[in-house]
Amino acid sequence: MMQNLSLRRRLLPLCAAALCLLSAPARAGETSIAVAANFTEPAKRLAAAFEQKTGDTLVLSFGASGQILSQITQGAPYEVFLSADQARPQKLEALGLAVPGTCFTYAVGRLVLWSAQPGFVDAQGKVLGTGRFAHLAIANPQTAPYGAAAVEALKALGDYDAVAPKLVTGESITQAYQFAASGNAELGFVALSQVVHVNTGSSWLVPQSLYKPISQDAVLLKAGEADPAAKAFLAYLQTPEARAVILGYGYATGP
Numbered sequence: 001m002m003q004n005l006s007l008r009r010r011l012l013p014l015c016a017a018a019l020c021l022l023s024a025p026a027r028a029g030e031t032s033i034a035v036a037a038n039f040t041e042p043a044k045r046l047a048a049a050f051e052q053k054t055g056d057t058l059v060l061s062f063g064a065s066g067q068i069l070s071q072i073t074q075g076a077p078y079e080v081f082l083s084a085d086q087a088r089p090q091k092l093e094a095l096g097l098a099v100p101g102t103c104f105t106y107a108v109g110r111l112v113l114w115s116a117q118p119g120f121v122d123a124q125g126k127v128l129g130t131g132r133f134a135h136l137a138i139a140n141p142q143t144a145p146y147g148a149a150a151v152e153a154l155k156a157l158g159d160y161d162a163v164a165p166k167l168v169t170g171e172s173i174t175q176a177y178q179f180a181a182s183g184n185a186e187l188g189f190v191a192l193s194q195v196v197h198v199n200t201g202s203s204w205l206v207p208q209s210l211y212k213p214i215s216q217d218a219v220l221l222k223a224g225e226a227d228p229a230a231k232a233f234l235a236y237l238q239t240p241e242a243r244a245v246i247l248g249y250g251y252a253t254g255p
Helices: 002-023 037-054 065-073 087-094 145-157 160-166 173-182 228-237 240-248
Strands: 030-036 057-063 080-082 104-109 111-115 136-139 167-170 187-191 202-205 214-220
Touching: 030 037, 030 065, 030 228, 037 057, 037 104, 037 173, 037 228, 037 240, 057 065, 065 087, 080 087, 080 228, 087 214, 111 145, 111 173, 136 145, 136 173, 145 160, 145 173, 145 187, 145 214, 160 167, 167 173, 173 187, 214 228, 228 240
Parallel strands: 030 057, 030 080, 136 167, 136 187
Antiparallel strands: 080 214, 104 214, 111 187, 111 202
16 A cells, blocks of 8 residues: 555656646747848848747848858758749759749849938939949849849949949848948948838939849748748738738839
């Protein structure tokens, strides 16, 4: 009898612990998201709203789309990629690193010529032809789609050869904006999303006819194929609530 009582006393704490585990809520997921630099601020807002709704945690990493592509091909464990173009998600799918059929356009970006100095950039962008500046910031056109769009626009305007010696190239559109915002470059080609809520400086919204549309695609990566939180975030990006945030940063949205 005493032996049975002693055994029950030893088992009671184990049973209680097991019951606690069974009754505990399921652990929220954590998802790693690689985000094109131009989408930094909207991504932060969308992630906060998604986390509040679901309890999942999104770990955001920002950079030029080309740099992110290289990281993924070298084994970076991102689960979702929000690119600044369509070509890189498609390339990842062709390489077998993205889940087929999961690409969609979450935003269409706009290019802006911007200066931190009020009145420096005129409403037609004619400042580019005046030579009244020493430095013009752009993102690296090899890795950043907004940099490629800037070069395309300059060539369409016929100004590229004249301004080429004055170009200051950032690793991403974020660094290009920082060059212009700090005054290290008098003006720069940046994403509309970066300055749409900035009430200082001067800007020219570059006509869409001067560069190819910057259609930005999202894709589920192979590392996130079995992650419900990764899939849920991609679905959330396509909701009216998320689209309203994206539109509020000056983007158009996909169909």
